[in-house]
Amino acid sequence: MTIRQFSFGLLLTVSVFSCNTPKQESGDRPLSSYVNPFIGATTNTEAAGSYHGLGKTFPGATAPFGMVQVSPNTITGGDNGSGYSYEHTSIEGFAFTQMSGIGWYGDLGNFLVMPTIGPLHTFAGTADNPDGGYRSRYDKQSEKAAAGYYSVRLTDYQIQAEATALPHSGMLRFTFPESKEARIQIDLARRVGGTSVRQSVEVVDDHTIRGWMQCTPDGGGWGNGDGKADYTVYFYAQFSRPFGEHGVWSADIPDGWSRKREDIESERYHEVIRQAAIHPAVSSFEGKHLGFYANFETKPGEEILLKSGISFTSLKNAEENLSAEMKDWDFDKTYAACSRLWDNELAKVKIDGGSDDDKTTFYTALYHTMIDPRICSDVNGEYTGADKKVHQTERFNKRTIFSGWDVFRSQMPLQTIINPTLVNDLINSLVEIAAQSGNEYLERWELLNAFSGCMLGNPAISVLCDAYSKGIRDYDVEKAYEYAVNTSRLFGNGPDGYTPGNIGISHTLEYAYTDWCMARLAGWLGKDADRERFDRQAQTYASLFDPVYGWFRPRDGKGDFIPLPEKGRLEEWYGCMECNAYQQGWFVPHDIDGMVKLMGGREKVLADLTDMFEKTPHDYLWNAYYNHANEPVHHVPFLFNRLNEPALTQKWTRDICRNAYRNAVTGLVGNEDVGQMSAWYVLAAAGIYPVCPGDLRYEITSPVFDRVEFRLDPKYATGKTFVVETRDNSPENIYIQHATLNGKAYDKCYLTHADLMAGGTLILQMGAKPSDWGRD
Incomplete structure (x- = not known):
């Protein structure tokens, strides 16, 4: 059966979650x-109805925010950032690094391990011709x-493969x-979206490389090279029994x-x-496209294990990482660990x-928010900096993979509640990268030091x-502010107050919002x-x-509005990045009252927004x-709160939670985007959401669950937990009738971070x- 023959319809209805894994605690x-790591684990564009595909998550094993992800890979090439898609019918190996939910061709997917039997093949084969x-x-x-486990039976070899990670x-x-x-072979050249350009392998003894x-x-790799990813993966791998013959291709x-x-697809x-x-039988080898193989003679049901430490810093650290975490x-x-x-x-x-499906949807979403920004410093605290030198962490863990345009909206605000130290780590990491690189500005999408x-x-x-507004400040504040100023100077609206060109609406509105953020930072720091x-x-x-047209339109370099396309504001890419002007035009989170006035007043805006959802x-x-499959609109359902119609926020967020998220492979309607899609669900299902990160306000909406308890960090909170409870909640009872906060009547449709x-x-x-609850 080829990929094209596989029926994707099954994925729309079946739940693939299974607890049929090693026994856990009683x-x-x-x-x-x-x-259920299979939620979102498909790149399928046909099922998505879009070239962006669906969730693009990986189903393999990883630890929370871990450096290592041991996951099956079904494809090399194309826009398949996770290296895996559920509908594919063959597996080319199990890689030790992966990215989660991204497009732009992807990266990582390194150290691809495959067990085989029979003649040695040096090429993986293709999806259409696995033989x-x-x-x-x-x-x-x-x-x-x-979580932390994956297994599958490879039918061409009758081998059971299982993966776990620390x-x-x-x-x-x-x-x-x-x-x-019998054989275990390792493709050292393999990389999602491309290839590693040079590799080296050394046989340390008869069970270690x-x-x-x-x-x-x-x-x-990342952006097919345009993402400028430049990193080296070091490994120290051991086999559970000595190998017989071995070699390199x-x-x-x-x-x-x-x-x-x-090129590598050709x-x-x-x-x-x-x-x-x-x-x-070589003891060491270096080249442009290498693989290593180890041969074994096996008895029926014989287990052979392979474990490896990974480092982005040195061979020594890869060995130390393994010895510190996997001693046996x-x-x-x-x-179990x-x-x-x-x-x-x-x-x-x-x-x-x-229901159990609801809980699986929720905890898988929370799981997906706990993959990135991952650690990239080793167990000894060393990491490779943006200057290509080895540095030692002191007050923080070095982190990487900051999908900024996506995650500033929901993912990072969620982490300020449940993982504020992680946010502190991220800011320290971005500031250090800016300094070490000599760029002295804060990158918008960082991958292993790459700007x-x-x-x-x-x-x-x-x-x-x-972060600063919420008291998360354990970094060099003055340097962070200096680099933020440089960032806004290098990337911002021009002297006429806008960015010209055919993505000008997205540029202009998003720069205006972060200028508001800069004003808040400047005010707090006394820089009047x-x-x-x-x-x-x-x-x-x-x-x-455009007051004549009644909506935002891009301008050219002369200041003239760019002509309207046939579909008007519904035309995708007209003035916008990955969306249309109707969707992007709502992004004025820092001045919603001003936006509403500009658009013609509350009644007109309310009618327009309602029409958007009904269509x-x-x-x-x-x-x-x-x-909802893309980020620019993620705050929009909560604008009804700001229009004094909170019941409509409650209606539409519950509908999105019900229909855009499910316990199925197709359970994410768009790319996971490194935690953003799932963070939206975690917050909305809990009944709170930040429309404008930096202003400390969370909109209240209709929770999916009867009770949601956030565990707070005592370093940043005076309370131990914050709880959202519902009474008489059900799929039908989606509207808030009245509320109490700490036993007192509460009639506001929002909370503050201090609350x-x-x-x-x-x-x-x-x-x-x-x-009428929550209305002024």
């Missing part, structure tokens, strides 16, 4: 057992995943049939060949890899009520402003002249509003109205009909 069901290489078809019914290391357990030609893979923009890639994504490139030279070969114990890490992290938000420039706006300024300047700049969003497809897949950090309980009485 007693109450652990929270990690609710996690042409070492990849294997697999039994879909055997595929299982949980923060800096991963472990694979392979159960072989009887064979005199170590080496590195260098990944540069010349080998594609080396493909002779001509010096003049380009090695971007489209038949010409594939043929060179098929013809790779085999070098038996007990796979089940390692998985990973489960405990997840249980502790997931306990930061506890829920009661809802990729991906997307637009100045999201790091939003994260900084929101800066505050006044940035406050003026924050109002320039209005410069793109939105029931399934919330990619569309021209409320397009949350003080701890307490918000109780919401629910009913089937809209009420």
Whole structure:
């Protein structure tokens, strides 16, 4: 069966979650057992109705915010950032690094391990012709995943493969049939979206290898090289039993060949890899396209394990990472340790009520928010800086993968509540990268020190402003402010108050918002002249509003409005990034009253906003109205609160939670985008949401669950927990009738961050009909 023949319709209805994994602790069901890593684990564009695809998550094993992710990979090339898509019918191996929920061709996917039997293949084969290489078809019914665990049966070899991970290391357990030609092979060149450009491997002894893979923009990767990702992955790997014969394969890639994504997908490139030279019994080797193999003779049901430490800093650190975390070969114990890490992290938000599917949807969403920004410093605190030198962490853990344009909206505000130290780490990391690189500005989309420039706006300024406003300040504040000023100077609206060009609406509105953030920072730091300047700049969003047309329009370099397309404000990419002007035009979170006045007043805006939701497809897949599949509209349902119609916020957020998120592979209507899509659900399902990070206000909406408890960090909160409870909540009773906060009547449709950090309980009485609660 080829990929094209596979029926994707099954994925729309079946839940693939299984707890059929190694036994966990007894007693109450652990929270990690609710996690279904298959939710969103597809890149399928047909099911999405859009070139962006669906969730693009990976189903493999990882620890919370861990450096290592041991996950099956089904494809190399194309816009498949996770390296895996559920509808694919063969697996090419298990990589030790992955990205979560991203487009732009992706990166990582390094150190690809595959168990095989029979003749040695140096090429993975293709999805259409798995027999042409070492990849294997697999039994879909055997595929299982949980937090920290993955398993599958590779039917071409009759091998059971299992994976687990700890923060800096991963472990694979392979159960072989009887064979005199059993093998574990490692593709050292493999990389999602491209290839590593040079590799080295050394045989330390008869069960240990170590080496590195260098990944540069010349080998594609992030943005097919345009993302400027430039990193080296170091590994220290051990086999649970000595190997017999071993060796290296080396493909002779001509010096003049380009090695971007489209090149490594070509038949010409594939043929060179098929013809790779085999070098038996070598003790070390370095080359452009290497793989390592170890041969075994196995008895029926014999297990061979492989474990490896990973480092982005040095061979020594890769070895130390492994020895610190995986001292023995007990796979089940390692998985149990990973489960405990997840249980502790997931306990930061506890829920009661809802169905098992609802709980799985919620805890998987929370799980997806706890993958990035991941640690990239080693167990000894060392990390590779943006200056390519080795540095030592002191007050923070070095973190990477900041998908700024996405995560400033929901993901990072969520972490300010449940993981404020992580936010502090992130800001420290971004400030250090700015200093070490010599760029001295805050990058908007960072990957392993790379200033990729991906997307637009100045999201790091939003994260900084929101963190500082909430007392998260354990970093060099003056330096952070200096780099924020530089960022706004380098990337901001022009002297006329707007950014010209055909993405000008998105640029102008997002820059205006982060200018507002800069004004708040300047005011808190006593920089009054800066505050006044940035406050003026924050109002320039209005410069793109066409009063005749009644909506935002992009201007050209001369100041003239760019002609309207046939679909008007519904035309995707007209003035906007990955959306249309109707969707982007609502993004004035810092001045909603001014926006409403500009648009013609409350009644007109309310009618327009209501029309937008009523024309939105029931399934919330990619569309021209409320397009929940992409980030620019994520705050829009909560604008009804600001229009004095909170019942409509309650109506539509409950509808989105019900129909845009499900316990299924297709349960995310758009790319996960490194935690953003899932963070929206966690917050909305809990009944709170920040429309404007930096202003300390959370809109109250209709919770999905009977009780949601946030565990607070005593370093930043005076209370221990903040609880949102409902009375008479149900799929029908979605409207708030009245409320109490800490036992006192509460009639506001919002809370402040101070309310949350003080701890307490918000109780919401629910009913089937809209009420006047929360209205002025």
